[in-house]
Amino acid sequence: MKIGILQCDDVLEQLQPRHGNYPEMIRRLLLAVDNDLEFVVYRVLDQQLPEHPAACDAYITTGSRHGVNDGHDWVNRLADFVALLYREQRKLVGICFGHQLMAKALGGEVVQSDKGWGIGVSFNQVDKTQPWMTPPSRALDLVVSHQDQVSRLPADAEVLAGSPFCPFYMVQYRDHFLGIQGHPEFSRPYSADLMATRQERFPPHRYREALASLGAEVDDLLLARWILAFMRS
Structure with a gap:
């Protein structure tokens, strides 16, 4: 399977020697559960997009420090490409920023949450199980890093x-779009290092809670299996 990585940001330069860049994180995650995958990276933040939706079997986005409402030209172009993928019924998995852009491109709404930053490990309940979610789980716990959230879902959305x-x-749209707010590709050490560079942005108690949460197990490999099964379903 040929997977197109839609790169929407770069890891901070000082963190790349230890953790790599975002496409490397995506490759590392998915190859851990299937080593027979091919990847193509498109730096959409530099206006690079696939020439045609059929260029890859499936696509996945990285996260981004930028917001879907920031008005950047590359974000608007990516939103148009996301809408095209939806019309063409091509498989797309949106991670964090990509999850939010997917919702906005299809007619939903994204806002800065009044609940503040989501950092550390988030603990979530699986409310609906699809056939591709094997092995099944009632929980989905992942590293997160976001201020914005989807506030209104578009049509065809299934939470x-x-x-x-x-x-x-985590939201599915028909059989070909899947959005996930969390970061299965982020390791807990990377989360700790990233939060340290942004510590002044967080209330002190929230930062301490987030650091403590990094001691919990996460479902990164489980979600990697789900993502590949979804892409192939």
Whole structure:
């Protein structure tokens, strides 16, 4: 299977020697459960997009420090490409920023949450299980890093997992779009290092809670299996 990685940001330069860049994180995650995959990276933040929706068997986005409402030209172009993928019924998995852009491109709404930053590990309940979610699980716990959230869902949206903090955590649109607010590709050490570079942005108690949450197990490999099964379903 040929997977197109839609790169929407770069890891901070000082963190790349230890953790790699975002496409490397995506490759590392998915190859851990299937080593027979091919990847093509498109730096959409530099206006690079696939020439045609059929260029790859499926696509996945990275996260981004930018917001879907920031008005950047590359974000608007990516939103148009996301809408095209939906019309063409091509498989797309949106991670964090990509999850939010997917919702906005299809007619939903994304806002800065009044609940503040989601950082550390988030703990979510799976409310609906699909056939590709094997092995099944009632929980989906992942590293997160976001201020914005999907506040209004577009048509065709089906919520699969959420929490009181983030009700629309994992959302499926028909058979070919899947959005996930969490970061299965982020390791817990990377989360700790990233939070340290942004510590002044967080209330002190929230930062301490997030650091403590990194001691919990996460479902990164489980979600990697789900993502590949979804892409092949």
